Amino acid sequence: MAAALTDLQKKQMAQAEELLFSGPAKEDFAKDLFLGRFRAASILPYPRLSPEARQLGDEAVAKVRRYCQEHLDAVAVDREACIPDRVVQGLGELGVLGMTISPDHGGKGLSQQNYCRVMEVIGGHCASTAVFVNAHHSIGLRALELFGSKEQKAQWMRPMASGEKLSAFALTEPEAGSDASNVQTTAMPTPDGSGYLVNGEKRWITNGGIADVLTLMVRTPDPDEPDGKITAMLVTPDMEGFRVVEQRMEKVGIRGTATGRLEFRNMFVPKENVLGQVGKGLRIALTVLDFGRTTFGASCTGAAKFCLERLAHRANTRKQFGRHLGDFELVKAKLAEAAADTFAMESATYQSAALIDSGAEDYMVETAMLKVFASDQLWRIVNDTLQVWGGKGFFTDEPFERMMRDARLNMIGEGANDVLRCFIAMVGLRGLGEQLQQVAKKPWEVARLLRFAPEIPVKHERLRGPAGRLAKQIGKLARVSQAALIKYREAILDQQFVQARIGDIATELFMASCVYARLDSMLTHPPENKQQHRRQLATGELYLKLAARRNQARFAEFKSNLDQAQVALADDWLAATDLPLPGEA
Numbered sequence: 001m002a003a004a005l006t007d008l009q010k011k012q013m014a015q016a017e018e019l020l021f022s023g024p025a026k027e028d029f030a031k032d033l034f035l036g037r038f039r040a041a042s043i044l045p046y047p048r049l050s051p052e053a054r055q056l057g058d059e060a061v062a063k064v065r066r067y068c069q070e071h072l073d074a075v076a077v078d079r080e081a082c083i084p085d086r087v088v089q090g091l092g093e094l095g096v097l098g099m100t101i102s103p104d105h106g107g108k109g110l111s112q113q114n115y116c117r118v119m120e121v122i123g124g125h126c127a128s129t130a131v132f133v134n135a136h137h138s139i140g141l142r143a144l145e146l147f148g149s150k151e152q153k154a155q156w157m158r159p160m161a162s163g164e165k166l167s168a169f170a171l172t173e174p175e176a177g178s179d180a181s182n183v184q185t186t187a188m189p190t191p192d193g194s195g196y197l198v199n200g201e202k203r204w205i206t207n208g209g210i211a212d213v214l215t216l217m218v219r220t221p222d223p224d225e226p227d228g229k230i231t232a233m234l235v236t237p238d239m240e241g242f243r244v245v246e247q248r249m250e251k252v253g254i255r256g257t258a259t260g261r262l263e264f265r266n267m268f269v270p271k272e273n274v275l276g277q278v279g280k281g282l283r284i285a286l287t288v289l290d291f292g293r294t295t296f297g298a299s300c301t302g303a304a305k306f307c308l309e310r311l312a313h314r315a316n317t318r319k320q321f322g323r324h325l326g327d328f329e330l331v332k333a334k335l336a337e338a339a340a341d342t343f344a345m346e347s348a349t350y351q352s353a354a355l356i357d358s359g360a361e362d363y364m365v366e367t368a369m370l371k372v373f374a375s376d377q378l379w380r381i382v383n384d385t386l387q388v389w390g391g392k393g394f395f396t397d398e399p400f401e402r403m404m405r406d407a408r409l410n411m412i413g414e415g416a417n418d419v420l421r422c423f424i425a426m427v428g429l430r431g432l433g434e435q436l437q438q439v440a441k442k443p444w445e446v447a448r449l450l451r452f453a454p455e456i457p458v459k460h461e462r463l464r465g466p467a468g469r470l471a472k473q474i475g476k477l478a479r480v481s482q483a484a485l486i487k488y489r490e491a492i493l494d495q496q497f498v499q500a501r502i503g504d505i506a507t508e509l510f511m512a513s514c515v516y517a518r519l520d521s522m523l524t525h526p527p528e529n530k531q532q533h534r535r536q537l538a539t540g541e542l543y544l545k546l547a548a549r550r551n552q553a554r555f556a557e558f559k560s561n562l563d564q565a566q567v568a569l570a571d572d573w574l575a576a577t578d579l580p581l582p583g584e585a
Contacts, residue, residue: 425499
């Protein structure tokens with residue numbers, strides 16, 4: 001029997017309810033994995049653009065690729081820690097800064113899938129520019145599009161979609177980052193009810209020091225909540241009390257972005273500038289982050305493809321010990337795994353983008369999974385590419401040291417990966433817990449619910465084996481998730497080792513499901529390039545095998561692990577506060 005909940009755990013549960021949205025959990029593909037289900041209708045067939053949409057995307061991709069090659073110097077952007085104004089203007093003229101926005105509001109009206117294709121190009125060319133565009137379009141502008149009033153949209157959408165005005169999303173504070181609910185900046189209603197007085201600060205805000213319109217997350221009073229609730233507001237730098245403390249904070253990577261530090265002192269914000277409903281800002285934040293994480297996936301995919309091409313080139317041209325590097329098995333292993341994981345990143349990116357295009361109600365888990373996987377794997381791929389390039393890759397005349405610095409941010413921004421691992425697990429466990437409660441009086445129903453592996457449609461004999469392995473592991477995820485809920489009950493909130501394993505298993509299963517769906521589509525539709533088709537099939541099949549092996553290792557850790565030994569040693573180190581830092585003795 002689990003111990004009684006502490007006050008801290010009760011508070012965590014209340015925060016979790018707000019983060020996961022109160023009310024019945026919506027069904028979707030990723031959440032159903034925790035129930036041992038494969039929701040085929042949500043993922044099969046793999047999305048394919050219509051000929052008309054494909055042509056529009058092809059044209060946009062070609063224009064952006066040409067522009068990047070001719071006008072965007074990634075080395076200079078990194079060296080000078082600035083994206084030139086002419087580049088920002090050029091991206092605006094190309095429509096990149098309002099690509100998915102309706103033409104009625106000055107945008108191009110392209111789909112999320114085509115937008116991801118464009119972001120893949122930018123991400124493979126200059127990470128700073130990709131992050132700048134993502135912050136402006138996917139997060140800042142998207143918040144206004146989804147939640148803005150008619151009057152707010154009329155005032156700001158068109159100039160923001162054209163790039164005449166830049167946007168930013170101001171959430172992060174010294175005590176609020178991954179813990180989005182811990183915002184301390186306050187907005188107190190004025191006595192006459194005309195607006196709010198805002199006090200506080202924001203840090204590490206992408207575009208924060210150069211934005212013309214910012215979506216600001218603040219804490220407003222609420223009669224039912226002593227600490228108040230989060231509200232979103234639209235603010236501009238010309239408001240009295242708005243101060244840019246630092247326009248461009250020095251960073252390790254993505255140095256071209258203007259990451260700002262902002263301060264607000266009795267800044268008056270008219271009530272008309274409240275975005276959405278008072279007290280519903282956290283939902284706005286989480287919703288727009290879903291879009292940002294999808295384009296994160298696209299940017300990481302573009303960078304991974306860049307590395308993959310150069311890894312193969314180096315392996316084919318560099319000789320050591322009288323042989324090409326590509327003749328050595330350990331180099332082959334790096335190349336094959338990079339190709340397989342890049343294929344998975346790409347597959348899940350466009351599957352997630354298609355979910356958005358389809359009007360699906362909920363895709364927060366899928367986009368979180370994509371963000372975690374893509375950023376983790378890109379970090380490894382960049383590292384492996386530099387390793388194959390050896391000493392030459394370590395020098396600044398090659399792009400890899402810059403790419404490594406840039407790639408590190410991806411595992412922190414828009415939700416730190418370790419936090420998202422636990423978030424993924426807790427959302428899935430919440431849905432499973434609700435299902436178990438419904439059948440609690442019928443134990444045989446619980447057994448039936450979790451006993452068998454799901455049925456995965458198989459149209460091609462070549463995929464029968466991969467489908468069987470995938471189904472078996474989906475069923476096993478449901479069983480270990482059930483066991484965790486029964487063992488820990490509410491105290492599961494504190495079991496981060498368990499959460500992380502469950503989150504990683506579920507993430508790998510989602511990625512594998514996307515790859516499976518893509519392979520099914522490739523086998524169904526005749527190839528245009530048979531050699532490329534053969535190689536892509538083999539790449540996807542290798543990923544499915546790698547994913548299954550990774551998950552086998554994670555499942556094994558539920559029975560045998562070093563969790564308690566790690567906790568004990570860490571506690572010992574944490575208690576040794578009087579010890580000098582390493583190297584200071």
